[in-house]
Amino acid sequence: MRRPSLGAIFLALIPFFAMCFSVSAWDRIYPMIFGLPFNIFWLLSWIVLTSICIGAMYRLETSRTSKDSVRRHRENELE
């Protein structure tokens, strides 16, 4: 199976870092934002940002796929 691009993998690591590995940096109550404890506010924002990251991955990968298929098509014609 074709491997995903480095750009997409990089974009994928961002939410993992923000929501998972950096937990000790944001798991606290203050400052409260919009009345929410900081950790809950942080996670809710990152749910939305994760969706945006995946959207960016989508644009990156689909543009690559369409270029790929054009290239493969040309190669086939040459053969």
Added chain:
Amino acid sequence: MSPNAIALSIIFTIVVLGSAIGFYAGTRHKMSLEQWTVGGRGFGPLFMWLLMAGEIYTTFAFLGASGWAYSRGGPALYILAYLGLANVVAFFIQPPIWELGREHGMQTQPDFFLAQYRNKYLAAFVSVVGVAFIIPYLQLQLTGLGIIVEVASFGGIGRTRAMMIAVSLLAGFVFVSGIRAVAWVSVLKDFLMLIAAISIGIYVPHVYFGGIGPMFATLAREKPDHLVMPGATKNLGHAWYMSTVLLTALGAYMWPHSFGSSFTARSADTLRRNTVVMPLYNLSLAFILFTGFAAVLVVPGLMNGDLSMLTIVRKTFPAWMLGVVGGAGALTAMVPAAVLILTASTLFSKNLWRPIFARTMTDDQVAKLARIMVVALSLISLYLAIYSSTTLVSLLLLGYAGVTQFFPGVVLGLFWKRVTMVGVLTGMIVGVACTAFLILSNRDPIGGLNAGFLSLCFNFAVTVLVSILAPVKAAKLAENFSASGSDAP
């Protein structure tokens, strides 16, 4: 009408309406095996979303999320994190799984292992493990349903009777309409769930504290420890959080039913688009957590945290709203239960019984056997839900940790050419055995880490090591790679 009768009639109406939609869903299609299991591979983005959301938002999210926020506090936040990350993973693995699925006509997870590793015993092993972990999950849905309906009807319908009615209805619509029923009933279920979750999550803090902000301010003043990890627990700290988020993010789409759902998509692109919008659905879970946090202050001292949400709803809302919540809760159990039964029946008939015991069976005969299994499995899970409910939570944790052990075999199979059948099988056996041992002997969490995550690490290591060390048989992945037309040797 008495409150009891009002709530009861609303629950009844919702459940009957949902089931009627399910029965109707399949009537315009001739139910071949492929139509029954993967909807003829014709689901577009909207249906795909409904199906996936329908599967993931189970009674555990409904009762468990508020229950965790109530009894454990901070550690419950993992519920907000994992679904988004699960979709990051799904973005990479679902499209290639779908491509291979179309090529080989796959309908189930063991079909995937069979095509990738060319060994029917590995596929049969995957089926056995899959069914073994589906049954407790199914049992959990039914028990949850029993609790919801009993509480929401003010005891008007007992637990056992509620479960029996619901199981006969859902077995009926799965029998008739297959996977299409699941997606269609999800329409009603998701709609009601969203309304219920948001209105409860906003209204309850408003009534008792004047809003969500003041509610958290009160909680931060009175019980500040409850809002951060490890909350009310001793051993669910940051290491546990990270390992659990990783385990559940990698495992969410390894459940045999979620894995099989990718085959229903019309195209690989449908699945990619779905992963972009799925995380947003998780926002609604925040409202359920808010309810659990409010309950800490409003109804302290409950023995069973899972009842915190229903208790507070019963205390706060009029009877008709309790009926809506009860009906939504019942469908939230029935939809996942339906797809679990469908998947387990197909795994048993298509990937275990036919290849091992009855090689001459046709697809139509498999479809017949699968439908008989729907009835059999419904009865088994009903029996389990009625007669044993003691170790439910540990069984669920075991299930999640268990199905995640499929992950190395799936991902390495897709992206690493040197992985071998023997490597995957040994890795999986080590992973499942390790999970079962650690969790059933109450050693979870171990050293601050989620035991399932630790098992997954062993599994990965063993799979890779055995694949490198053991001699490779010739007929393996190479053909699949060249067939998919990319970087073939």
